[in-house]
Amino acid sequence: MKNMKFKYIVTMATSITLLLVSCEKDLLDTKLDTERTPETIATSSSALFGFAGAFYTPLRDGFTEIDNNVFATVSDEAQNNLPTNDALFYNQGLISETINPESFIYKSYYEGIRAANFFLDYAQDADTYILIGKDPVADASVITNDRQNVAWFKAEAHIAKAFYYSELIKRYGGVPIVNQTLDKSGKINIPRSTYNQVVEYIVKEIDDNKANLQVNWKTSAFSGNDGRFTLGAALAIKARVLLYAASPLNNPTNDVEKWKRAAAACNELITTPGLNLALNQFYGSYFRGTAPLTSAETIFAIRRPANNTIEKENYPIATPGGKGAISPSDNLVAAYEYSGTPNPTDPYANRDSRLANTVAYNGSTWNNRVMDFSVGGTDDMSKANGSKTGYYLKKFLNDNLNLVQNATAQHNWVVFRYAELLLNYAEAMNEAYGPDNNNGYGKTARQAVNEVRARSAMPIINIATTNTKDGFRLAVKHERRIELAFEGHRYWDLLRWKDAEIVLNQPIIGVKVTKVSSNPNVWTYQKAAVATRKFNANANYLYPFTRTEIVNSNGTLVQNPGY
Structure with a gap:
């Protein structure tokens, strides 16, 4: 399997993961059905490498983290412009054991952990599967290559577990450590480990397996595997x-x-x-x-x-096909330092260049036109679903993508x-x-x-x-x-x-733009609060476990404080 292409593995992994999940009960009801039999699981090298790809499937990109968009709207970075959105549950401190837009992550990441554990168990017989249908002499190079790939995948499975646990403890604090896939009874009880215990588990998983990882796929003879850990x-x-x-x-x-x-x-x-x-x-x-x-x-x-989701969600509403779904806050924009002498008539001139690469602001040129957020301007903030803050997101977005013709980009x-x-x-x-x-x-x-x-x-x-x-x-x-x-x-x-109890209890600030001259363009800016925020310091520093997980745990999963 020389230079195995990772995109092939992940595609195959999706169906494998569905197979794994469909054969299981709810992932963390503390009753893990881990029995496997030759009748239900294929024994071949293709199945082996399919299971190897399965633990990558739950990886999530941040382009669609919440409301089909980036996660910024739950913080002071941005405000969602749409009338209904899941970010509001964060913005108003309403996250609970029955309401959490990210509650699915708990099960999803444990599915990734389960897939990694399953592969590690299945790969104990890897050499048997690799040799099926191969001649030890004629196929010697293929066999050697497959053995090396399995060794890498074994190490990567441990790193996948470390990654998923790192994301879980960031959200929940201590969580159960699931470190086995086989049990004679088919069920195991899983007590919740402390935050520090999971940290040590993560570090050990990495330190024990780092020597068996590829250092850098890009510069190796297996560059087609780039994208794996x-x-x-x-x-x-x-x-x-x-x-x-x-x-x-x-x-x-x-x-x-x-x-x-x-x-x-x-x-x-x-x-x-x-x-x-x-x-x-x-x-x-x-x-x-x-x-x-x-x-x-x-x-x-x-x-x-290739897709155009982030462009559709964030191109200005005046751009055909754009929804202008989120608005960067002036809380963020005002934090960009001046790189030169401030201009009294243009608050965005002579700023840290990262501002212009991150935010589309009034007077800036983007997609071959000048942004104008003033009344009657192209980007008039009073339009339906218009920017609430006087800004649009620019970072990550490709310029001049024709959304009407459904053009896409990487x-x-x-x-x-x-x-x-x-x-x-x-x-x-x-x-x-x-x-x-x-x-x-x-x-x-x-x-x-x-x-x-x-x-x-x-x-x-x-x-x-x-x-x-x-x-x-x-x-x-x-x-x-x-x-x-x-x-x-x-x-x-x-x-x-x-810092959340201070910062996330402050209002989101925007700017009202008024045009005072058209030749040349001159605007004035007035700051104003556009949205309130509420953060409950007694609860919101951690996510709550869902009511379903609490009930299914039969007392082994204790709810986080404040919920």
């Missing part, structure tokens, strides 16, 4: 998990050893030979088309067939990238050692942040205001907000920092 992806999962574990939500006593451990994990990833990580030359174009698949900035990306969701890693490193290093102590590693926290800023031609961060841990912490939070905008980090950052 690599050593880089595994270390990125570990680094992010340990960063979250060291953060105030999960480290209330601020144990500095947890920060040191997170910093070491980030440094391990930065310095691992063969990963060849580097920032993409350009910020804006990195997120479009096939750029994430070829850029050295990408550590792991989820590939999707979109690839970046799960881990080098810029995030640098900011993870900077945060952990600052908390562990301060902003300017490299602890013998290759760079200080300050150098890591400045490396990210330099790509967008932003000056180094102010030394006078960032020479303490507290001052530098604010700089890191700011840089994450700007660099990682709309990539699905903001909500979880606010939670892990325990």
Whole structure:
């Protein structure tokens, strides 16, 4: 199976996963029916590699995280413009054990864990299946190749489990650890592990299996497998998990050893030979088309067939085919620093270049026209479903896509990238050692942040205001907000920092645009609250388990506080 194409594996995996799920009871009712028999499961090399692909199926891209759009509307990054939307349940603190737009993730990710465990059990007889129908001499190279692929897939199965658990504990805190697929009774009881126990499980899964992973598919003889987990992806999962574990939500006593451990994990990833990580030359174009698949900035990306969903959802309503579903907030826009002298008549001039690559604002040119949000303008905010804030999302969107003719473009969701890693490193290093102590590693926290800023031609961060841990912490939070905008980090950052109870109880701000001259175009801007937000600090830092999961657990699953 030389240079097996990953897209083939995933396609096959979809049907395999459905087979697995259809033969099971509810995934986590703590009664896992894990019996398999020769009558129900095929024994062949094709089945073997099909099961290998199955544990990738639950991976989700962030383009359709909520309301068929990015997750930004649950945070202070954006407001949903449509009259009914699921983000409202977050915005008004209404998440409960019976209402949670993401409740399906719990079962979906445990399906991925189940598929990984199933493959690991099935692959115990891998050599038998590989040899079926093959001549040991004539097919020696094929057999060798298949054995290597199985070895990689075994390691990847462990990394898949680590990834799914990392996403589960981010949402729920401690969860049950399911680490077996066979039981003579066909049923096992699963007590809920603590958050820290799951963290240690994740780290062990990665450390025990990282040596058996492909370092970098792109530069290997098996580049067709790019898209499967690599050593880089595994270390990125570990680094992010340990960063979250060291953060105030999960480290209330601020144990500095947890920060040191997170910093070491980030440094391990930065310095691992063969990963060849580097920032993409350009910020804006990195997120479009096939750029994430070829850029050295990408550590792991989820590939999707060409489509136009994010353009349909987010092109301005004045653009044929566009729904303008979400509006970036002025809360976010105002956070972009000036890169030069402020212009009193144009609040968007001389700003951090990442703003123009992320947000379409009044007076900017996009899709071959000038955006005009004023009354009577092309993007008049008073139009039905018009922007509520005076902004539209631009990041990720391909320019000039003809939606009327249903034109499509490539979109690839970046799960881990080098810029995030640098900011993870900077945060952990600052908390562990301060902003300017490299602890013998290759760079200080300050150098890591400045490396990210330099790509967008932003000056180094102010030394006078960032020479303490507290001052530098604010700089890191700011840089994450700007660099990682709309990539699905903001909500979880606010939670892990325990800033959500302040930030997510503040109103969403927009701008009212008034045109005072047409030749040349001159506008004035007035800020105003456009939506209220509510965050319940007694409950909303964790998701609730659904009522169904609680009932089915027969007392082994305890509900999170506040629900």
